[in-house]
Amino acid sequence: MVATSEPPKASFRLSMLIYDTRYRSLTIQVVFLMLFMAGAAWLIDNTIQNLRALGKDFNYGFLSVRAGYDINQMLVQYSNDSSHARAMLVGLLNTLFVAFLACITATVIGVMAGILRLSKNWVVARLMTVYIEAFRNVPLLLWIIVIFAIMTESMPPPNAFRGDDAASSMLLFDSVAITNRGVYVPEPLFGRSLGNIDIGIFLISVDLLAIIAVITLSVMANRALLRNALRVQEATGLRPTTWWKTILILIAPLVALLVALGFHFGYPELRGFNFVGGTHMRNSLVALWLALSVYTGAFIAENVRSGIQAISHGQSEAAFALGLRPGRTMSLVVLPQAMRVIIPPLISQYxxxxxxxSLAIAVGYMDLRATLGGITLNQTGRELEAMLLMMLIYLIISLMISSAMNLYNRSVRLKER
Amino acid sequence: MTRTIAYVRNQMQGQEPPPVSQIGAIRWMHENLFSGPLNSILTILSVLCVGWIAQHIGPWFLNAVWNADSLAECRQILQGETGACFGVIKDRWHQLLYGFYPQDSYWRPNLAAALLLVALAPLLFPDVPRKLIWFSLLYPAVGFFLLWGGSIWPPLVALAGLAVGFAAYAALIKTSSLAATIAAIIVPILWWLFVSGPLGDALAQATPGLGLRSIGSDEFGGFMLSIIIGVTGIALSLPLGILLALGRKSDLLLVKVICVGFIEFIRGVPLITLLFTASLLLNYFLPPGSNFDIILRVIIMVTLFAAAYMAEVIRGGLAALPRGQYEAADALGLDYWKAQQLIIMPQALKISIPGIVGTFIGLFKDTTLVVFIGLLDPIGLSSAIRADTDWNGIYWELFLFIGALFFIFCFSMSRYSMYLEKKLKTDHR
Known part of the structure; x- marks a missing residue:
């Protein structure tokens, strides 16, 4: 049998590269790639030429050289004899530290403000609107500087705390002192400390590890208890009382451990011209932390509000029709759905x-930019290397956070069709 | 004869007024302020909070001094009472607005700002005559000429690039639309790269008198600088963001990979590192000996930064469009660009208006970061003013002024986006 509809013999003409949709996308991509490569080659070639003209090379050897500068806030051991790499690590940890603190407080502030803005209470709702609009529409940098100025200019100097009729007094039963040199808070101390272990890069307090381990274990035990209670409830219809067992499981081991370790607070006290004892939080840290918290809190509040409003009214009405009480409606019907809307923007706020x-530069907080991108860069004159490394580190942090977000999104995505 | 029974009313009784607790202010307060114990506590707490703030800040405002030439004089007038010293605003407002721009040339930024409003009007409001859009196209050159001055020729020659591109398009459209489109993109770029500079300079030297006094970028500052960077960045980042978003959604693998890489890189690093790159590293990346204006560098970096965020916002809008819209466009036989232009983009952009304006507001606020690379934005100027012995130690008045100006700009932008959303709302849910 003879094929009746033999396809016309494909003869390739050059114009098909543009007019045939099968080849056009290839053409476009090849042209695009060539342009892109040409651009990249041009930049790299320029860089090589410029480096040669300046008599510089491109290497990261400077990271192992002695840094020679001091850092006023460090979470791990550091002295000016340490290397630039070490200084970078200290800066990175400071960055992560203030980011961590700010994430927590911003979430608390934001969730409260977002819910209160939806409140039926006229005064509270207006007050929250004012807060949100004021902070969302003014640059963060200005807030950081304003709060830093409040800390340094409007707070009393340490000597105002002196004497019997002192002009200022410490807060919270003489445990917290807010001065123009920073905030002094009680520090946790262990009378019978277990010491530290060296894990190569930095020391870790065994006390801390022990506390974390005990908390994790008690939370796991509590989970098992609740699971068991649920099983009994499903089998018999009666839920055994768990609340006192929960409290006991969560608190007793921790208290026992703290007593065993000889836990107590070291309070700050005024001695000489300044406070000694306690933990000293510098103004730079406090200003950055507070400003980031209240500024981002305003954005989170808007996310929370829109998340709650995104849940259609029918959902809560249906829950009421099923006879759920308002509290259960919120926790079982509205919040789980609102979370799906709230969490992704929340993580991008983080x-x-x-x-x-990185705006720490405005108040002199020693973060990654101030160590690696600041003093190290200036001392070694390695702008290219230091900036690229700094960008890479920020990029890695960001990618880690956003991949966490993607994981979450995938796990809560509505399963459709 | 009417029979009346003693206990049956034969006459309607007049209406009673509603109970006192159900009308007017009392009902309102009961419903809105004291509907339950928790609400009452919240109300009392907030009133106390507002009262506390008013008590502390009120006298500061009431005793404000407007006529003083230095902080010392202010304190003398106040005689130990607390009070704001707005004399500093009266004394230095021009610096906060214009930086160190020459005083006798203030009319130039003022005129540029007024013309900016004229140029923006047809873009923002539909009631304005459409013809004005031609002026909006010319405005970049006009604004540049007014602000930086110099000879009139360079901006004119640069504008001519658009005309050249259009001429190339018109000449080739008869033969092939593809060639015409490519020419319309490439010809102006070639013009700006190779012809514009030398030709502008030659014409400028031929007619030296024609132009305004040239003012360097180092004299720019204050809100003028924020607005220049902000407005240019906003105008450039939207088209760039649309292209990036389309690239990210594209079927062409290479285009997609490069766009995703660019967007994720820019979104992953803080703006401040990009600005430092602009000020420290750009000299490495450009041919030896080339050097260009710091404000231009900052504008480029801010634009790239905002464009990456814009791309994500628009991608969200694209993702929110139902598939049926794409399929309908294909079914009508529209090609890619026609479909984007007529069907996809109008809807996707409408969906993403809040996000787009949010990005604009973020960009405008981020212009304050230029202070770290040595440009004098309002925040930088506030330190400069404080460095003067007359005003050493003045904080809150300056911060209040700067914050209020930023608030006005950003707040009006967000209100405009609400207006736009309401105007473009077509669904009747």
Whole structure:
């Protein structure tokens, strides 16, 4: 049998590269790639030429050289004899530290403000609107500087705390002192400390590890208890009382451990011209932390509000029709759905907080930019290397946070069709 | 004869007024302020909070001094009472607005700002005559000429690039639309790269008198600088963001990979590192000996930064469009660009208006970061003013002024986006 509809012999003509949709996309991609490569080659070639003209090379050897500068806030051991790499690590940890603190407080502030803005209470709703609009529409940098100025200019100097009729007094039963040199809070101390272990890069307090382990274990035990209670409830219809067992499981081991370790607070006290004892939080840290928290809190509040409003009214009405009480409606019907809307923008706010910590430059907080991108860069004159490394580190942090977000999104995505 | 029974009313009784607790202010307060114990506590707490703030800030405002030439004089007038010293605003407002721009040339930024409003009007409001859009196209050159001055020729020659591109398009459209489109993109770029500079300079030297006094970028500052960077960044980042978003959604693998890489890189690093790159590293990346204006560098970086965020916002809008819209466009036989232009983009952009304006507001606020690379934005100027012995130690008045100006700009932008959303709302849910 003879094929009746033999396809016309495909003869390739050059114009098909443009007019045939089968080849056109290839053409476009090849042209695009060539342009892109040409651009990249041009930049790299320029860089090589410029480096040669300046007599510089491109290497990261400077990271192992002695840094020679001091850092006023460090979470791990550091002295000016340490290397630049070590200084970078200290800066990175400071960045992550303030970002972590700010994420927590911003979430608390934001969730409260977002819910209160939806409140039926006229005064509270208006007050929250004012807060949100004021902070969302004024640059973060200005807030950081304003709060820093409040800390340094409007707070009493340490000597105002002196004497019997002192002009200022410490807060919270003489445990917290807010001065123009920073905030002094009680520090946790262990009378029978277990010491530290060296894990190569830095020391870790065994006390801390022990506390974390005990808390994790008690939470797991509590989970098992609740699971068991649920099983009994499903089998018999009666839920055994668990609340006192929960409290006991969560608190008793921790208290026992703390007593065993000889836990107590070291309170700050005025001695000489300044406070000694306690933990000293510098103004730079406090200003950055507070400003990031209240600024981002305003954005989170808007996310929370829109998340709650995004849940259609029918959902809560249906829950009421099923006879659920308002509290259960909120926790079982509205919140689980609102979370799906709230969490992704919430995580991108965390990302913003982390990136915005680089504004520490305004108040002199020693973050990654101040160590690696600041003093190290200036001392060694390695702008290219230091900037690229710094960008890479920020990029890695951001990608880690956003991949966490993607994981979450995938796990809560509505399963459709 | 009417029979009346003693206990049956034969006459309607007049209406009673509603109970006192159900009308007017009392009912309103009961419903809105004291509907339950928790609400009452919240109300009392907030009133106390507002009262506390008013008590502390009120006198500061009431005793404000407007006529003083230095902080010392202010304190003398106040005689130990607390009070704001707005004399500093009266004394230095021009610096906060214009930086160190020459005083006798203030009319130039003022005129540029007024013309900016004229140029923006047809873009923002549909009631304005459409013809004005031609002026909006010319405005970049006009604004540049007014602000930086110099000879009139360079901006004119640069504008001519658009005309050249259009001429190339018109000449080739008869033969092939593809060639015409490519020419319309490439010819102006070639013009700006190779012809514009030398030709502008030659014409400028031929007619030296024609132009305004040239003012360097180092004299720019204050809100003028924020607005220049902000407005240019906003105008450039939207088209770039649309292209990036389309690239990210594209079927062409290479285009997609490069766009995703660019967007994720820019979104992953803080703006401040990009600005430092602009000020420290750009000299490495450009041919030896080339050097260009710091404000231009900052504008480029801010634009790239905002464009990456814009791309994500628009991608969200694209993702929110039902598939049926794409399929309907294909079914009508529209090609890619026609479909984007007529069907996809109008809807996707409408969906993403809040996000787009949010990005604009973020960009405008981020212009304050230029202070770290040595440009004098309002925040930088506030330190400069404080460095003067007359005003050493003045904080809150300056911060209040700067914050209020930023608030006005950003707040009006967000209100405009609400207006736009309401105007473009077509669904009747």
């Amino acid at each position: 990302l913003n907080i982390t990136k915005n910590t």
